[in-house]
Amino acid sequence: MTLAMSWDEWHRQDAVGLAALVRAGQVTPAELAAQAAAASARVNPALSAVVELFDDVIADPLADGMNPGGVFAGVPYLMKDLGPTLKGRKQEMGSALMRGHVATADSYLTGRIRGAGLNIIGRTTTPEFGCCSSAENPAIYVTRNPWNMDYTSCGSSAGTAAAVAAGVLPLSHATDGGGSIRIPAGVCGNLGLKASRGVFSIAPGASDLTGLVSTQGCQSRTVRDTAAFVDACRGGAPGEFMPYWQPEEPYSQLIRRDPGRLRIALSHEWGDYRAVPEFVAELERVGKFLEALGHHVEWAVPAVDFRAAYAAQTTCYITNFAQTVASLMRLKGLERPPAELIEPMNIRIWEAGIDASFSERFAMQAVFNSTARAFGAFFEEWDILLTPITALPTPPIGTTEYLTLSDNPDVRDWFGNLWKFFAYTPLSNLCGIPGLSMPLGRQEHGLPLGIQAQTKQAGDGLLLQLAAQIERAIDGRWNNGRLPPVHVTSER
Incomplete structure (x- = not known):
């Protein structure tokens, strides 16, 4: 098959650039879809990032109602196999329980994505129900990091992170309930924004009131x-x-201007959690770079009761996921989670959370409130809070302590272990504030290290404005211009 462009040309274009080529008549949406499908075929056997491609919308990008007049003009897009549904398409959620499950309706955001001119051509991998740190169950699939296939791409937006980093396509769907956009973006070298509460809808099945910590979004390279x-x-x-x-103005306009001089706090000592020294050094290096751009930078820690906040986050996860499992079991006419179809930690989460009382949830929400107020007070003094994306190095494939395959009998201890690793992302979900992972650092074993910027609620534009200033300062060379070894441009 003859492709519309070389792999170097494909890699050099972002989604906005591809859309411009379509509008100029230099390429068609069908040609772009065919190129993305060929890109997936090139790297997916190594990475297991893409679950399924939709041949009909690759051949005919208008088949599912994509709006060719949208800003993205037919650019191909992959949907994480969790969250928004696609009518008539499978959504299996990384679970044997849901194998073969077909959605009966589009979600609201699906319509917005298609209205934006994005052609949804397939599904990307996720851990079972999005619950753990890696899409890694050998009975389902094992998604690998394109920078080093011995390591995980983390999760839960595992396949999206690997696919974008490997050059399959420039933009792809992701979701975030505690870091699931930002963490895999951070360890795969992508940009990952968790938006504020009140930006992306999770209708019709849930709302910001019921989802509480969950949000939608994307990963990209620009x-x-x-x-x-x-x-x-x-x-x-x-x-x-x-x-x-x-x-007040579209972000696409806002990012063309640099922000003013910002008050930026570097932070990593959050209660019981500390980043490893190599990550602290990378954070300090980025802080000095931001000083050179004219910003005020120093160390500071929000006055938060971190133990209470993480305990409340754990209660939220246990009770929310228990209800997720219960609702999916009802679809199957089941009264208990079957051990042969649901991973062991997800069964324990169901057992621990299915009978939670309103009193437990009320106490949890009280801590959500006090934590959000504390971060709000912090952002009265500071514009940006900068942390490493994780506190610990990315683990190798097969590190079961972070997986829902874990044999840890204590659900709360299992979550506590996750927070030691993912210390800096979950509380923005609790508070509803935005967070952006930027590919500015490097881990000692060679994987990227995202540096996370957070700010007050509805400050998403400021995060993007700062990131755009950085992008211009580094001449667009995120990851210091490096590409992962598993990439569409690589000869293998």
């Missing part, structure tokens, strides 16, 4: 792609429980 995605896909569905706000 700031302008993420900005264009947010501009085009944000907004609430009818009947939302809270207002869905709009910025």
Whole structure:
């Protein structure tokens, strides 16, 4: 098959750039879809990042109602196999229980994505129900990191992170309930924005009131792609429980200007959790770089009761996931999770959370409130809070202590172990504030290290504005210009 462009040309284009080529008549959406499918065929046997490609919309990008007049003009896009549903398509959620499950309707965000001109051509991998740190069950699939296939791409947006990093496509769907956009972006070298509460709808099945910590989004390789995605896909569905706000100007315009001089806090000593020295050194290096850009930078820690906050986050995860498992069991007419179809930690989470009382949830929400107020007070003094994306190095494939394959009998201890690793991402979900992972650091074993910027609620534009300033300062060379060994441009 003759492709529309070379792999070097394909890699050099972001989604906004590909859309410009379509509008100029230099390439068609069908040609772009064919190139993305060929890219997947080139790297997916090594990575196991893509679950399925949809041959019909690759051949005919208008088959599912994509709007060719949208900002992305037919650029191919992959949907994480969790979250928004696609009518008539499988959604298996990384679980043997859901194998062969077909969605009966589109989610609200699906329509927004297609309206933006994105052609949804397939599904990417996720751990079972999105619950753990890696899409890694040998009976389902094992998604590997394109920078070193002995290591995980983390999760839960595991396949999206690997596919974007390996050059399959420039922009892909991701979700985040505690770091699931930012962490895999951070260890695969992508940009990953977790938006504020009130940006992306999770209708019709849930809302910001019921989802509480979960949000939708994307991973990309350029700031302008993420900005264009947010501009085009944000907004609430009818009947939302809270207002869905709009910025004063589109982010695609805002990012063309540098922010003013920002007050930036470097931070990593969060209660019981500390980053390893190599990560602290990378954070300090990035801090000095930001000082050179004219910003004020120093060390500071939010005045948060971190133990209480992580305990409340754990309660939220246990009770929310228990209900997720229960609702999926009802679809199958089951009363208990079958051990042969659901991973052991997810069964224990169901057991621990299915009968939780309102009193437990009320106490949890009280801590959510006090934590959000503490971060709010912090951001009255500081514009940006900068941390490493994780506290510990990315683990090798097969590190079961972080997986829902774990034999740890204590659910809360298992979550506590996750927080030691993912210390800096979950609380932004609890508070509803935005966080952005930028590929600015490097781990000692060679994998990327994302540096996370957080700010006050509705400050998403400021994060993107800062990232765009950085992107211009480094001449677009995220990851110091490096590419992973498993990449569409590589000869193998």
